[in-house]
Amino acid sequence: MSIDAFGLELQQLLATPSLAGQILTAVASALQSEDPFQHLTPDTLKSLLGTAAYVLSDGIPVDLATQATERAEAALPPIHDRETADAYALRVLQAARTV
Secondary structure, eight states: OOHHHHHHHHHHHHHHHHHHHHHHHHHHHHHSOOOOSOOHHHHHHHHHHHHHHHHHOOOOOOOOHHHHHHHHHHHOOOTTTTTTTHHHHHHHHHHHOOO
């Protein structure tokens, strides 16, 4: 492999979001597309997180999937009182950039 090819592969790898970041991005997308003006509940958020983690971690080792899901869950901001799904989704996208 040439140095240029290695550099390109390295750039691509560094530009790819972590699995935890991908999970959070999927959660935010679901929040914005479901019913964005609905008040968000912890149960709804937990369900969306579980679904996103399940779909995105299909085919990878369980330990890695669990670790990524735990990192994503830990990065979730607290839900504000009567916060809409759309408003929360914006904060989730910000959190996705940090993991």
